[in-house]
Structure formats: structure tokens, C-alpha cells
Amino acid sequence: xxxxxxxxxxxxxxxxxxxxxxxxxxxxxxxxxxxxxxxxxxxxxxxxxxxxxxxxxxxxxxxxxxxxxxxxxxxxxxxxxxxxxxxxxxxxxxxxxxxxxxxxxxxxxxxxxxxxxxxxxxxxxxxxxxxxxxxxxxxxxxxxxxxxxxxxxxxxxxxxxxxxxxxxxxxxxxxxxxxxxxxxxxxxxxxxxxxxxxxxxxxxxxxxxxxxxxxxxxxxxxxxxxxxxxxxxxxxxxxxxxxxxxxxxxxxxxxxxxxxxxxxxxxxxxxxxxxxxxxxxxxxxxxxxxxxxxxxxxxxxxxxxxxxxxxxxxxxxxxx
Numbered sequence: 001x002x003x004x005x006x007x008x009x010x011x012x013x014x015x016x017x018x019x020x021x022x023x024x025x026x027x028x029x030x031x032x033x034x035x036x037x038x039x040x041x042x043x044x045x046x047x048x049x050x051x052x053x054x055x056x057x058x059x060x061x062x063x064x065x066x067x068x069x070x071x072x073x074x075x076x077x078x079x080x081x082x083x084x085x086x087x088x089x090x091x092x093x094x095x096x097x098x099x100x101x102x103x104x105x106x107x108x109x110x111x112x113x114x115x116x117x118x119x120x121x122x123x124x125x126x127x128x129x130x131x132x133x134x135x136x137x138x139x140x141x142x143x144x145x146x147x148x149x150x151x152x153x154x155x156x157x158x159x160x161x162x163x164x165x166x167x168x169x170x171x172x173x174x175x176x177x178x179x180x181x182x183x184x185x186x187x188x189x190x191x192x193x194x195x196x197x198x199x200x201x202x203x204x205x206x207x208x209x210x211x212x213x214x215x216x217x218x219x220x221x222x223x224x225x226x227x228x229x230x231x232x233x234x235x236x237x238x239x240x241x242x243x244x245x246x247x248x249x250x251x252x253x254x255x256x257x258x259x260x261x262x263x264x265x266x267x268x269x270x271x272x273x274x275x276x277x278x279x280x281x282x283x284x285x286x287x288x289x290x291x292x293x294x295x296x297x298x299x300x301x302x303x304x305x306x307x308x309x310x311x312x313x314x315x316x317x318x319x320x
Contacts, residue, residue, distance in 0.1 A: 001048075001258060002027050003255075004258075004259065004262060006262070006266070007262060009024075009027040009028075009029045010029060010030070010043055010044055011024065011029050011030045011031070011032055011038045011041060011044070012024040012027075012029055012030075012031050012032070012038075013031075013032040013033070013034055013035045013037065013038040014031075014032075014033070015033065015034060017031065017033045020032060020033065035047075035049075035059045035062060035063070036062060039062060039063065039066050039068075044066070044068055045068070045069070045265055046068055046069040046070065046071065046096075046261075046262075046265045047063045047068050047069075047070055047071070048070075048071045048072075048073075049063065049070060049071070049072045049073065050073040050100075051073070052135070052137050052143065052144070053075050053077065053078050053143065053144050053145045053149065053150060054078055054137065054142070054143040054144070056072070056075075056076060056077040056078070056082060056083075056086075057077060057082045057086075060072060060086045060089075061085070061086065061089060064086070064089045064090060064093060064095065067093060067095065068095070069095050069096040069097065069261075069264070069265045070090065070095065070096075070097050070276075071097070071098045071099070071100070071258075071261050072086075072097070072098075072099050072100070072276060072279075073099075073100045074099055074100050074101060074153055074154070074279065074283075075145060075149050075150055075153050075283060075286065076099065076276075076279060076280065076283045077283070078142075078143075078145045078149075079287070080283070080284060080287055083280050083283055084280065086276065087276050087277050087280050090275075090276050090277070091277065096261070096264040096265055096270075096272070096275075097272075097275045097276040097277075098257065098260070098261040098264070098272050098274060098275060098276070099274045099275070099276055099278075099279035100257060101153075101154065101157045101257075101273075101274040101279060101282065102253045102254050102256070102257040103154050103157060103158050103236065103253065104157065104158075104161060104253075104257075104273040104274050105252070105253035105254075105256040105257050105260075105273065106234070106236065106249050106253045107249050107250045107252065107253075108234060108238065108239035108247055108248075108249045109158065109161065109162070109234065111239055111247055112162060112225075112232050112234055112239055113161070113162060115230060115232060115241065116162065116225070116227055116230070116232070119227035119228045119229065119230060120203055120204075120205070120227060120228075121162060121163045121164075121201075121203075121205050121225045121226065121227045122204070122205050122206070122226060122227060122228070123205060123206055123207070123225065123226040124159050124162075124163045124199070124201070124205055124206070124207040124208070124223065124224070124225050124226075125207070125208050125210075125223070125224040125225075126152065126155040126156070126158075126159055126207065126208065126209040126210070126222075126223045126224075127155070127209075127210050127211075127220045127221060127222060127223075127224075128147065128151050128152040128154075128155055128210075128211045128212075128220075128221050129210065129211070129212045129215060129218075129219040129220045129221070130151065130212070130213055130215060130217075130218045130219065130221060131213060131215050131216055131217055131218065132213045133151075138150065138191075139190050139191055140189060140190065140191075141189045141190060141191045142189050144191060145286075145287075145290065146191040146192060146290050146293075147191055147192065147195070147211045147212075147213050148171070148195060148197075148209070148211055148286050148289045148290055148293075149283075149286045149287065149290050151211070152209065152211050152286070153282060153283065153286045155209065155221070155222065155223050156209070156282055156285050156286055156289075157274070157279075157282040158223050158234065159199075159207065159223055160281065160282055160285070162223070162225055163201050163203070163205050163207065163225060164201050164202050164203045164205070165201065165202045165281075165301070165303050166199050166200065166201055166202070166207070166285055166288075166301055167200050167201065167202050167300060167301055167302070167303055168199070168200040168298055168299070168300045168301070169197055169198070169199050169200075169285070169288050169289045169292050169298065169299050169301070170197060170198045170292055170297075170298040170299075171195055171196070171197035171198075171209075171289045171290070171292040171293035172195065172196050172197065172293065172296075173192035173194070173195045173293045174192060174193060174194040174195070191213070192293060193212060193213055193214050194210075194211065194212040194213075194214060195209075195210070195211045195212075195289075195293055196208070196209070196210050197209040197210075197289055197292070197293070202303040209289070221235060221236065222234050222235035222236070230242060231243065236249070236253075237249050237251075257273075257274075260272050260273070284301065285301065288301055
């Protein structure tokens with residue numbers, strides 16, 4: 001953001017005042033100990049809400065109550081109801097919004113879309129095989145939502161872009177993962193260390209998703225798709241065509257997702273690819289997978305991704 005000549009970073013809010021001051025001082029901005037103080041100071045044209053999953057809700061609604069455009073970091077929340085309320089409020093106020101699904105801006109994602117033109121995807125294989133991120137809240141299911149919701153949601157969003165909406169998921173978590181010397185699939189509410197899932201897409205494609213945080217480094221993250229006569233493998237940095245031709249991404253996705261939001265805020269021509277309502281569809285899919293893993297049963301979604309069914313009709317996702 002500091003690299004955009006038409007943007008001034010007006011203030012930084014953090015519940016840790018020292019961190020807020022450290023970042024604010026680098027950009028000549030004011031520091032605040034909470035978002036309410038930042039909003040009360042006024043003088044803002046838009047707000048970025050980049051908080052852990054468990055902290056979403058009040059910051060967004062307070063920003064919207066000030067009638068300010070909003071950019072939200074994924075995942076949207078721990079539950080579905082919170083995100084739906086925020087989406088409705090954004091639409092009621094007709095405000096610009098965006099969510100940090102920057103993979104939509106990968107140059108190679110557009111190339112993949114073009115290569116698949118006229119060839120429906122029939123098989124999709126998603127992976128997020130990685131380590132535990134170095135933040136204290138991540139292993140706590142009640143604070144992060146688990147690996148699918150917090151990390152693999154990027155892969156799910158890309159799958160929706162290239163393959164389409166999902167109508168059924170069935171996720172199976174590992175049941176006997178050693179954690180801190182104990183053998184149990186879930187200790188003190190910790191996240192599943194590995195999950196395998198089957199997905200059925202509305203257009204008939206079959207999908208698989210594998211996630212794990214058992215490793216010491218990022219091993220494999222991305223999406224493979226197979227269509228008639230072609231196989232594509234996408235990561236955040238490259239596209240592999242038929243296992244032979246490598247196309248590297250231009251590395252501009254993280255900049256473009258911000259630039260297009262700023263253009264929208266300034267009422268310029270803007271290509272906001274994931275406004276909040278669109279991100280809500282991906283979030284709904286991630287929560288359906290998490291619910292399936294927790295309940296041990298398939299979960300169905302309608303073709304538009306507007307609602308989940310089965311599993312006792314729990315529309316609150318992980319709220320319970």
C-alpha cells in the first residue's frame with residue numbers, strides 16, 4: 001500500500017500497541033490500540049481488516065457503520081452467520097468491498113482458464129501440504145477454524161474459478177495423529193493434522209482435496225485439473241501444462257488485489273474479482289468441508305453455493 005502514490009496510510013490499529021506503533025512509525029501514520037479509536041479519529045476513505053479468524057465480526061461491522069469501503073483478509077470468520085451479516089450490511093450500504101483471495105489475480109490462472117476453454121474439467125486435485133504457521137492461535141480449532149478454513153480456502157477459491165461450484169463434500173480427518181506425545185485425533189481442540197476430502201462439482205467433475213500441517217516446510221500447495229486432452233498444475237508461482245511446459249507467474253497478484261480495490265474506492269475503473277459476497281461462497285464451501293470432517297458425514301450444498309444442508313441443518317458452520 002505504501003508503494004501506491006495515491007494512497008496515504010492514515011492509521012494502524014492493533015491490540016498490541018507496540019506493534020501498531022512500530023508499523024505506523026515506518027509510514028508516518030498514527031497508531032491506535034484498537035479499531036474503535038482508529039475509526040473515531042476519522043479522516044479515512046477505506047479500511048483494511050486483517051485480523052485472525054476468531055476476531056472477525058465487530059471490526060467489520062464498526063467499519064461499515066462509518067459507511068467506509070472495506071477490504072477483509074481471508075478467512076471471513078469462524079462461522080457462516082457472522083459473514084452473512086457482514087455481506088448483507090455491505091450490500092445494504094452499497095459499499096465497495098474486496099477480500100484477499102489474491103490467487104484470482106495470478107496471471108497463470110487466466111492462462112489456465114484460456115487453455116481450458118471449451119474443455120470442461122473432469123478431475124480436480126487440490127493440495128495444501130505444509131507446516132504449522134508460527135502464530136499461537138493457529139493450532140486452536142476454536143480460533144483458526146482449522147487448516148481447510150484458514151489455509152486451503154485459497155485452493156478452494158481457485159477450484160471454484162476453474163471448475164465451478166461444488167454440490168457435495170465428504171471430508172475425513174486423520175484419526176490417530178501423535179500430538180505432543182499423545183495419540184488422539186483431537187487433543188485440546190487442536191486442528192486436524194491431515195484431512196482427505198472428496199468433492200462433487202455441479203458440472204459433473206470429481207474432486208479431491210488433501211491437507212496436512214505435519215511437515216517442517218511447505219511441500220506442495222496448489223491445484224491440478226484434468227480435462228479432455230490436457231492436464232494443468234497450478235501453484236502460486238507457476239503453471240505446468242501436461243507435465244512438460246512451465247509458465248511462470250508474473251508475481252503481481254498481491255499488488256493487483258490491492259490496486260483494484262483502491263481503484264474501486266476512488267470510483268475509477270476497477271477489476272475487483274472477489275468482493276465480499278463472492279468470497280462468502282468460497283467460505284461457505286470451506287465451512288462445509290470442516291463440518292463434514294467434524295461430523296463424519298457428507299455435506300451437500302446447492303449448485304449456487306448459497307446454503308449447506310445435511311448435518312442437522314447447521315447454518316452456523318463452526319459456530320458450535
